[in-house]
Amino acid sequence: MGFKKAPSLNVFGEALESCSSDPLTGFFRDGACETCAEDRGSHTVCSIMTAEFLAFSKYVGNDLSTPRPEYQFNGLAPGDAWCLCASRWLQAAEEGVAPPVNLAATHRRALDVIPMELLEAHAVEAET
Numbered sequence: 324m325g326f327k328k329a330p331s332l333n334v335f336g337e338a339l340e341s342c343s344s345d346p347l348t349g350f351f352r353d354g355a356c357e358t359c360a361e362d363r364g365s366h367t368v369c370s371i372m373t374a375e376f377l378a379f380s381k382y383v384g385n386d387l388s389t390p391r392p393e394y395q396f397n398g399l400a401p402g403d404a405w406c407l408c409a410s411r412w413l414q415a416a417e418e419g420v421a422p423p424v425n426l427a428a429t430h431r432r433a434l435d436v437i438p439m440e441l442l443e444a445h446a447v448e449a450e451t
Contacts, residue, residue: 331357332431334439342369342428343404346397356406356430364408365436369428371447372403376422379415404428409436416441423447 331339344354348369350362356369370376377388377399387405390398399405404425413436415421424445433442 331355334426334429334431334434334442336431337427339430340425340428342406342425346399346403346405348404348406350406356428356433358430358432365410365432366406367409367430367433368407368412368437368442369425370405370407370412370422371425372399372401372405373420373422374401375420376415377401379418379420380411383411383414385411409433413437413441416445421445 333339339355339357341354342348342356347354349355349357350359350364350366351357356367358365358367372387380387381389387399390396407422409432412421412424412433416437422445424442424447426442426446429442
């Protein structure tokens with residue numbers, strides 16, 4: 324008899340929802356903000372990109388908007404959903420440029436770095 328993997332949980336303690344399949348995001352590039360011990364950046368915050376955040380991210384050394392075909396990465400644009408590193412999102416929040424967050428698709432491990440109240444202050448409803 325095989326074992327069934329328990330679903331990952333979001334910040335509400337419910338089943339983690341998908342963040343984005345176009346562009347395909349996540350540490351495992353499966354569309355979800357799943358994490359594991361090897362995910363040292365904790366790519367757990369499902370965020371909706373803004374021009375301000377993308378400019379900030381590029382400024383601090385992580386250019387997410389430029390295509391990198393060698394990594395099958397087309398670059399992100401405002402409106403794209405993406406699993407961000409919890410510490411980078413928190414840094415952006417401290418600088419006043421944190422992108423909106425889809426809480427249902429944000430892994431509960433993000434709470435190890437970011438207070439729930441701060442995530443809630445940046446929450447948006449997921450598009451259907």
